[in-house]
């Protein structure tokens with residue numbers, strides 16, 4: 001794959017900004033008085049935390065109040081070593097190591113609890129509220145080890161002096177910010193947005209969003225721990241408030257006010273508000289919190305995306321609609337993947353049943369599908385068609401019977417594991433990533449095969465020929481690759497989702513009413529595409545469709561489902577001319 005070797009302007013801009021910030025940090029001690037240096041050192045440590053919250057909340061959609069717990073754990077781990085064991089160079093290294101390891105272990109546990117098997121979106125937020133409270137209680141009950149309610153104070157830290165701490169924390173913040181900016185703008189960083197937008201689609205692209213969120217929580221807990229280490233050294237005191245829920249909420253407020261999903265916004269928000277708090281809370285000790293609270297409410301109403309939104313309104317903006325073609329990646333052909341061997345069954349369903357409580361939705365379904373077949377699944381509303389597709393793409397759905405894909409029983413398997421067996425699923429309502437561009441959506445579809453770069457935006461987009469064909473035939477190719485998905489028409493989103501599914505190079509494609517709401521021209525294009533995919537390229541497909549004329553034109557076989565039972569499985573002619581079908585569609589047949 002070719003990479004664009006020229007360095008984009010935004011990389012130079014980032015380097016220039018980082019350099020300017022480094023200069024300010026280096027000469028800062030000569031510019032600021034002691035009070036300002038002290039406050040800014042603390043503010044910059046808090047800004048590191050705000051970056052971690054922004055990656056979790058702003059990019060990945062995980063609202064967390066728990067970063068304070070990891071920060072506090074790191075701070076206490078360091079302070080306990082320095083207080084009880086000493087501050088020799090070796091013990092300093094131990095203090096730093098524990099300030100990372102303990103929060104990382106806690107982060108992995110919290111991540112597993114929040115996003116592990118069976119979790120719901122509510123888990124993460126509730127657990128992030130509970131963890132700081134638990135950690136604070138542990139600190140209170142730690143006796144002399146943690147200093148209980150008084151915290152730990154009077155230990156020796158790194159021998160840097162105030163200017164040294166200012167410079168060290170400044171450099172750490174610049175590094176954290178640059179790494180976060182590079183990562184969130186890389187191909188891999190787009191994965192976070194994909195998870196935020198549409199977790200189910202991620203799973204059906206063969207990705208494992210739960211695992212990714214656990215890894216992210218763990219790594220960012222480690223970063224919060226490093227911030228805790230800096231704080232414990234620079235301030236010379238750690239207290240229960242450093243681990244608490246109130247502090248965790250403050251970080252969220254700084255992030256929101258600065259502008260989540262921007263990295264720079266939360267950095268400015270944290271430094272600005274903490275600095276102002278230090279300046280004003282002396283003069284307005286009781287009013288200050290009220291001022292911050294009121295500011296928060298006003299901002300949420302007027303500028304829900306924070307100060308960064310104001311900056312975007314003022315600064316000239318790139319017109320996203322005109323971002324193509326110069327901003328678009330170039331399409332590159334990927335070698336064809338694992339085609340199915342004609343003759344072998346791709347899918348074998350035997351005695352499949354599904355019930356919701358006492359409601360039996362599917363019963364005794366037997367079905368085989370071979371490579372090259374386009375099997376249409378028809379039946380009246382409520383017959384169980386979508387439920388059947390769900391049972392074929394999620395091994396935890398079926399109540400009875402077996403589903404075998406490419407020779408492997410899928411019972412108990414999760415959607416991403418089934419994608420790896422060669423199943424692609426297209427949903428009834430186009431399931432894409434609205435905040436990403438067309439190219440990024442397609443890149444997500446390849447992410448389980450080609451690990452996306454953590455550092456770069458690729459200048460090319462490698463896709464199998466079948467997916468590129470769909471883009472060409474539906475007009476989504478080059479000119480629209482850089483366009484945000486939110487600007488696409490309904491038909492374009494349907495075509496994009498189909499291209500994403502085909503980009504997975506599945507053996508079996510499951511399509512739930514792919515032509516719903518499309519114009520006649522769009523339907524004809526999709527029909528021709530499906531015929532080519534199956535007839536010429538050897539994919540197998542199961543198509544749920546209500547339009548019998550469309551089905552008749554393109555199918556190789558038709559299966560009729562009625563009241564949860566498979567009542568007919570035959571050639572197009574057999575089914576179309578069947579008395580049973582006529583009776584079912586006229587509403588006359590009952591099980």
Ligand SMILES: Nc1ncnc2c1ncn2[C@@H]1O[C@H](COP(=O)(O)OP(=O)(O)OP(=O)(O)O)[C@@H](O)[C@H]1O
Pocket residue numbers: 356359361379380381382383384385386387388
């Ligand atoms: N999660 C659920 N809980 C309870 N009942 C459900 C659930 N999902 C589906 N059903 C019921 O299962 C039956 C089959 O639904 P399904 O959506 O599979 O039908 P369908 O053939 O796809 O219908 P349509 O053509 O209208 O999309 C319906 O009676 C529906 O109400």
